[in-house]
Amino acid sequence: MVIKQFFIILAALFIGYSISVVFHLPIPSNVAGLIILFTAMCIGIVKEKHVDKVSDFIIKYLAIFFVAPTVGIVQYFNLIGNQFFYIIVPLILSIIIGLFAAGMTTQLIIRIMDKKQLLAEKKGLGGNDIK
Amino acid sequence: MILSEFFSMNPISGMLLTIGCYWIGYAIFEKTKLTILQPILTSSLIIIAFLIFADIPFEVYNDQNMVLNYILPLTAVVLAVPLYRNIHVMKKHAFPILAGITAGTLATMGSLILIGKLIGTNNQILVSMLPKSATNPIAIEVSGIIGGMPFLTVSLVVITGIFGGILGPEILKLMKIKNEVAKGIALGSMSHAIGTVRAFKEGEVEGAMSSLAMAIAGTLTAILSPLYVLLI
Incomplete structure (x- = not known):
C-alpha cells in the first residue's frame, strides 16, 4: 500500500529529525533518516516490500526535485563569472584525485587479500603433502 | 513584462514549467542516451533561458515550486533502499570497499580545500564546493549546514x-x-547517480558497486563536511 510506504519513509525522516535536533548532530536530518531506515531494514523491522514502491518512484524521478535548486544558480551568475577558473580547477582536479584514491585503494587491498588467500591455500596444500 | 505578470499571477506556472521542461529533457536523453544531455541539465538551462527572457525573478519561480521543495528532504531517506539491496555485494570485499570509499571521500575533500586555498578560491564558494561528490539530496542539506550556498552546491554536484x-x-x-x-x-564515490548510470554501462558488478558507494560516500560526506569546513 502506497500510503503505508509513504508513512514509514516519513516516520524515518521524523525520527531522523528528532534525533539530530535533540543531540545537536551536525549531520542533516534526512541523512539521519537514511541511516535509521537502513538500520531498520537490516534488523528486519522494516521489510523491503514495505518501502520499495514509493522509494523506487522517488529515486527514478529524483532529479525533478533538483531542477528548481539548479535554476537557483542564476542568483550567483555574477559571483561565478568572476570566479570561474577558481571553481573549475579545484573541482576537476579534486574529482580526479578522488577517483584515483578510491579506485587505487580498493584495487590494491583486493590484490593483497587475494595474494594472501592464494598463499594460505598453497600452505594448506603443502601441509597436506607432509601428512 | 506582460509574460512575467501572467506567470506570477498563476501559482501553478512554476511547477508546470519545471515538470514540462524535465519532460522535454527526459525525452531528449532517452533519444540520444548522451551522458552530457542529463535531463536536469537541459531542463535547468531551458528554464534559466526562459526566466531571463521573460524577466521573471528566480524567487517567484522558486516559490511556485514549493510543493517539490517540501518533499525534497524525503529523497535522501529513500536511498536506504538501494543501499540495502546492494549491501550483499559487499560481503566478499567489505574491507577494500569501505577503505576505498573512505580514501576517496577524504582525498577529494582534502585536495579540493588544498587546491582552492593555493590558487585563492573565494572561501564561501569553497565551502559550497565541499559536498560536490555527494548525491544531491544529501549535498543540498550539507551545504546549508556548513554555511555554503545550497543552490550553487546543487549545480556543482550536477557538473x-x-x-x-x-x-x-x-x-x-x-x-x-x-x-x-x-x-x-x-x-x-566521486560522481553519485550520474556516475552510477555510466558504471552500469561498464558492467553489472561496476553498477552495483557504484550504487553502494554512492549512498555510503554521501553519508560519509555528511559526517565529515562539518570537520573539513574548519580547515577553510
Missing part, C-alpha cells in the same frame, strides 16, 4: 556527476585501475 560520468572510466583506465569492484567504487 561533478557529468564529468565523472563521461570521463571517469577513461581516467580510471589511464590510472591502470582495471578491477571491476574498484572501478565501480571510484565512480559511485
